[in-house]
Amino acid sequence: MSGKRALYLAGIAVVCAWVLVPLWFIAANALGGQAVISAWPKPFIPDAFSLVTLGEFLAIEGVFRAMLIGIEVAVLCTIFSVLLGLPAGYALARYTFRGANAFRLMVLLTRAFPVGILALPLTVGFIRLGLYDTPLGIALMHTALALPFAVLVSASLFQAIPRELEEAAWVFGCSPFQAAIRVVMPLALPGVSAVAIFAFVISWNEVFAASVLSARNRTLTAYLLAMLSESPLTYQFAGGLLLIVPSVLFIFLVRKHLFAMWGIASR
Amino acid sequence: MRGRNLPYLLIAPAVIFLAVLFFIPLVQTIALAFETRSGPGLGNFVRMADDLNFHDAVVNTFRFVGLAVPLQLAAALGMAMMLRHLGKGRDLVLWIWTIPLGLSDLAAGLIWLAILNDKGYLASLLFHLGIVSEPQSWLTYESPFALFVAVVIAEFWRATAIVIVILVAGLQLVPKEYAEAASVFGASPWRIFTRITLPLMKPSIQSALILRTVLAFEAFAVVIAIGGRNFPVLVSEAYNWQNFNQEPSVAAAYAVVVMGLSLAATALWLRLLRTPAEQRG
Amino acid sequence: MKRRTALRLSAALLAATLATGEACAADLVFTSGALAPVQEAQKMRTIILKDYIGTVSFLPDEPPAMLTRLRAEFQGNARVSSVVGANDGDLAVLAPTGALAPIDDLAAQLAGRGFAPDLMAMGKLGTEHQMYIPWMQATYFMVANKKALPYLPAGADLNALTFEQLRAWGEAVQKATGKRLVGFPAGPNGLMHRFFQGFLLPSYTGGVVSTFKSADAEKAWTEFAALWKTVTPNSTSINFMQESLLSDDVWIGFDHVARLLGALEKRPDDFVAFPAPAGPKGRGWMPVVVGLSILKDAPDPAGARALISYLTQDTTQLITAREVGFFPTVRATLPPDLSPGLKMAVSAIQNTGGAKDSLAAMLPSGLGAKGGEFNKVFLDTFQRVVLRGEPVHEVLARQGETLQRIMTDANAPCWKPDPASSGACQVK
Numbered sequence: 001m002s003g004k005r006a007l008y009l010a011g012i013a014v015v016c017a018w019v020l021v022p023l024w025f026i027a028a029n030a031l032g033g034q035a036v037i038s039a040w041p042k043p044f045i046p047d048a049f050s051l052v053t054l055g056e057f058l059a060i061e062g063v064f065r066a067m068l069i070g071i072e073v074a075v076l077c078t079i080f081s082v083l084l085g086l087p088a089g090y091a092l093a094r095y096t097f098r099g100a101n102a103f104r105l106m107v108l109l110t111r112a113f114p115v116g117i118l119a120l121p122l123t124v125g126f127i128r129l130g131l132y133d134t135p136l137g138i139a140l141m142h143t144a145l146a147l148p149f150a151v152l153v154s155a156s157l158f159q160a161i162p163r164e165l166e167e168a169a170w171v172f173g174c175s176p177f178q179a180a181i182r183v184v185m186p187l188a189l190p191g192v193s194a195v196a197i198f199a200f201v202i203s204w205n206e207v208f209a210a211s212v213l214s215a216r217n218r219t220l221t222a223y224l225l226a227m228l229s230e231s232p233l234t235y236q237f238a239g240g241l242l243l244i245v246p247s248v249l250f251i252f253l254v255r256k257h258l259f260a261m262w263g264i265a266s267r
Numbered sequence: 268m269r270g271r272n273l274p275y276l277l278i279a280p281a282v283i284f285l286a287v288l289f290f291i292p293l294v295q296t297i298a299l300a301f302e303t304r305s306g307p308g309l310g311n312f313v314r315m316a317d318d319l320n321f322h323d324a325v326v327n328t329f330r331f332v333g334l335a336v337p338l339q340l341a342a343a344l345g346m347a348m349m350l351r352h353l354g355k356g357r358d359l360v361l362w363i364w365t366i367p368l369g370l371s372d373l374a375a376g377l378i379w380l381a382i383l384n385d386k387g388y389l390a391s392l393l394f395h396l397g398i399v400s401e402p403q404s405w406l407t408y409e410s411p412f413a414l415f416v417a418v419v420i421a422e423f424w425r426a427t428a429i430v431i432v433i434l435v436a437g438l439q440l441v442p443k444e445y446a447e448a449a450s451v452f453g454a455s456p457w458r459i460f461t462r463i464t465l466p467l468m469k470p471s472i473q474s475a476l477i478l479r480t481v482l483a484f485e486a487f488a489v490v491i492a493i494g495g496r497n498f499p500v501l502v503s504e505a506y507n508w509q510n511f512n513q514e515p516s517v518a519a520a521y522a523v524v525v526m527g528l529s530l531a532a533t534a535l536w537l538r539l540l541r542t543p544a545e546q547r548g
Numbered sequence: 549m550k551r552r553t554a555l556r557l558s559a560a561l562l563a564a565t566l567a568t569g570e571a572c573a574a575d576l577v578f579t580s581g582a583l584a585p586v587q588e589a590q591k592m593r594t595i596i597l598k599d600y601i602g603t604v605s606f607l608p609d610e611p612p613a614m615l616t617r618l619r620a621e622f623q624g625n626a627r628v629s630s631v632v633g634a635n636d637g638d639l640a641v642l643a644p645t646g647a648l649a650p651i652d653d654l655a656a657q658l659a660g661r662g663f664a665p666d667l668m669a670m671g672k673l674g675t676e677h678q679m680y681i682p683w684m685q686a687t688y689f690m691v692a693n694k695k696a697l698p699y700l701p702a703g704a705d706l707n708a709l710t711f712e713q714l715r716a717w718g719e720a721v722q723k724a725t726g727k728r729l730v731g732f733p734a735g736p737n738g739l740m741h742r743f744f745q746g747f748l749l750p751s752y753t754g755g756v757v758s759t760f761k762s763a764d765a766e767k768a769w770t771e772f773a774a775l776w777k778t779v780t781p782n783s784t785s786i787n788f789m790q791e792s793l794l795s796d797d798v799w800i801g802f803d804h805v806a807r808l809l810g811a812l813e814k815r816p817d818d819f820v821a822f823p824a825p826a827g828p829k830g831r832g833w834m835p836v837v838v839g840l841s842i843l844k845d846a847p848d849p850a851g852a853r854a855l856i857s858y859l860t861q862d863t864t865q866l867i868t869a870r871e872v873g874f875f876p877t878v879r880a881t882l883p884p885d886l887s888p889g890l891k892m893a894v895s896a897i898q899n900t901g902g903a904k905d906s907l908a909a910m911l912p913s914g915l916g917a918k919g920g921e922f923n924k925v926f927l928d929t930f931q932r933v934v935l936r937g938e939p940v941h942e943v944l945a946r947q948g949e950t951l952q953r954i955m956t957d958a959n960a961p962c963w964k965p966d967p968a969s970s971g972a973c974q975v976k
Contacts, residue, residue: 016363022378038795041391084281091277111481112529117522119616121292127624156470160440190436205371211613215628226609231585240374247369255362407781495735495785510612513920
């Protein structure tokens with residue numbers, strides 16, 4: 001039994017390494033600079049670390065402001081995605097209605113159609129609505145891109161929550177709305193946090209829509225990536241590393257909620 | 268009456284939201300694909316199909332989606348099940364496994380280029396092990412199979428996390444009693460997994476497959492970073508026509524094809540993994 | 549409790565962004581498809597624009613995103629950007645949409661600056677009016693690692709290299725090292741098409757469009773395919789030659805000055821810079837222009853004019869050359885105190901233009917939005933003849949038809965070095 005357990009833990013460790021080792025490489029290249037980037041054979045641990053390139057990024061004019069905008073946009077996108085996606089997901093899970101599959105496909109269209117190809121008419125539309133170059137506008141666009149996740153993921157979770165629980169709540173005098181909020185929502189919390197993770201991360205990393213929909217008010221990713229793709233590799237690695245941090249922190253903060261309920265049976 | 272309208276009320280905000288922001292440009296762009304100088308027609312699709320890279324792009328796209336998506340689902344299922352038996356540190360491990368989700372395409376492309384290029388970490392490792400003595404060119408047009416494998420590995424690393432999150436959240440809701448009961452009656456763990464856990468996770472698996480397939484059809488940043496000009500896929504060709512060839516109508520034709528494939532795949536998953544109404548909670 | 553903190557946090561965020569948003573609402577917005585790399589953009593903001601009297605928001609973008617955004621601003625009537633700085637080819641795409649304002653009067657006003665006349669003429673973009681003012685110029689050349697110099701064929705002069713000698717050089721390097729170490733920027737974002745349009749074809753055929761299907765052109769492609777045997781197979785992923793030079797993956801490479809300078813600046817002692825090779829008809833080379841345009845109905849037209857005037861005065865032009873390695877478009881002598889890397893670039897460029905057999909090939913002009921498709925003809929030909937080994941004659945015949953269709957559709961007359969044409973340029 002303990003041999004089995006050891007094997008199992010070793011498996012977990014191997015998967016962790018599979019994820020973490022490549023991440024270490026981006027850090028090694030960002031901190032080791034050109035010496036590491038063009039070395040052969042590559043050192044797995046750089047001889048010298050330097051924060052110079054990273055520091056240069058933080059010194060770029062407007063970086064701090066772009067970071068604030070980036071966070072604001074991602075937070076707004078998360079809120080909108082939950083508000084729009086959860087009710088729709090609940091409807092898909094609990095009711096059989098005409099057009100349910102059509103709605104599923106419709107929500108997916110924002111992902112099924114490459115958004116870069118839509119850029120011109122999309123931006124013109126945003127300008128007409130007065131949303132051009134505003135954090136709200138970018139957040140709404142990102143919400144459209146995150147909505148498929150919000151709707152489908154929450155639908156699949158609501159579907160797995162037994163309807164009897166809600167009906168029991170009705171018997172005890174809850175209105176359907178109260179039942180949904182008090183009984184279903186706590187169970188659906190893992191789903192809500194999954195939706196939040198997707199929305200935040202999608203928004204934080206999205207470049208193309210953010211850069212065509214904004215001029216002065218850029219998210220950090222759009223602000224930096226516009227400069228990054230033509231920059232030397234040293235900058236690309238440093239910028240790549242810098243941009244990972246906030247979304248990884250966010251996932252860290254909400255990860256607990258993914259395990260909010262350990263199965264209905266375990267209560 | 269109210270009960271019948273309720274689902275429509277619940278989806279209304281999302282529908283209105285998408286209609287206002289998204290559908291007008293979408294319709295315009297789809298119309299653009301069917302627009303030629305001599306009126307509506309399939310001219311743009313003909314130009315697309317006649318293009319040098321079209322055939323390769325179709326083949327590459329199907330090979331890529333066909334291999335990456337099943338691999339990712341299998342791996343994510345395995346990982347979600349592994350987590351289930353972990354006690355302390357479960358959420359730390361989950362966090363580590365989902366980190367790639369937080370990466371931009373640029374970062375993911377850079378990482379895998381640093382691993383797989385001539386003087387990359389993989390070649391360096393083999394060098395230290397004494398297997399090779401020179402930098403290795405794997406990612407060129409002269410070794411298309413290695414290039415394909417590299418693209419799939421990079422995408423597998425980058426985008427499996429999304430499937431994990433969906434499946435882990437779904438697995439939360441599978442009651443443990445069923446499995447325990449089955450175990451009391453002597454069912455093997457594998458039998459419990461295939462006969463009890465898997466069917467109960469069907470809704471989550473369906474969502475994960477739909478989203479992952481749609482995103483795989485759309486993936487191109489990492490593909491370009493690693494494959495350069497040598498591994499065209501449909502979306503990368505769409506962007507080429509849009510950005511470099513300055514022909515938005517041919518780009519729109521490509522985009523319509525990508526959309527058609529994504530929706531067809533979605534319809535397939537909806538049908539294959541249908542949960543009959545009487546089985547719903 | 550937690551919720552309240554979250555609320556307070558988001559309120560503070562919102563307030564912060566609103567405040568900063570207001571602070572720069574009066575800035576002149578300068579959208580740019582050039583100088584987008586981090587260091588260049590930073591130098592633009594902190595050094596080149598430092599002495600300008602007004603405040604400028606310098607917004608660099610990748611050209612595709614920049615074009616989309618400017619077209620949308622124009623179509624949607626959102627006037628945010630006042631000035632746009634971009635490559636000739638990108639401005640040529642914008643001009644037919646009507647997004648650029650004609651600036652003949654500004655051109656007249658700045659005439660005393662001594663702009664090179666052919667650059668100023670290019671600024672008309674094939675129209676009656678001045679559409680941009682030439683801002684910076686550049687070109688392409690070659691850089692070699694000093695380790696490659698011992699293998700240079702006997703009797704070859706680095707500054708008067710021929711394509712034949714380049715091939716022999718690449719072969720000698722390959723023989724000695726076992727590796728293919730010549731490099732071309734043929735990646736998805738590389739500028740390979742300019743090599744064909746401005747260097748290979750003019751050198752072999754004396755033209756670009758009119759001679760596209762000629763026997764000379766067949767020879768050019770056949771010999772280039774032979775040269776390609778010494779070229780690193782990674783070339784189809786190379787977008788910026790400086791990275792490959794710095795990592796020793798390439799010993800002899802061709803690219804745009806802005807994409808080579810990084811290597812020259814970082815390790816000036818390890819590299820040499822020299823003109824691209826010559827063929828039977830001369831040493832083809834292509835000068836590149838970055839222009840400045842004012843957007844139609846710009847929110848701040850007066851500021852836009854002042855900014856263009858500032859950027860094209862000789863002191864600013866010299867600072868620009870020194871800081872980012874793009875050269876003046878006006879009469880101005882470069883100062884002697886250039887960095888070693890920049891000095892090498894300058895002499896390579898001077899040796900190109902000043903070579904006895906120099907044959908300048910202009911950027912494609914009059915193509916408007918067809919510029920992208922035009923480039924594709926050359927890249928497709930390359931892919932078929934060189935990468936896939938298809939027969940040259942058939943490929944040129946087929947691609948020549950496409951090329952003719954593009955020229956006829958755009959009704960674009962020939963440009964140098966093709967002989968002038970009345971009406972659309974003809975592929976002969």
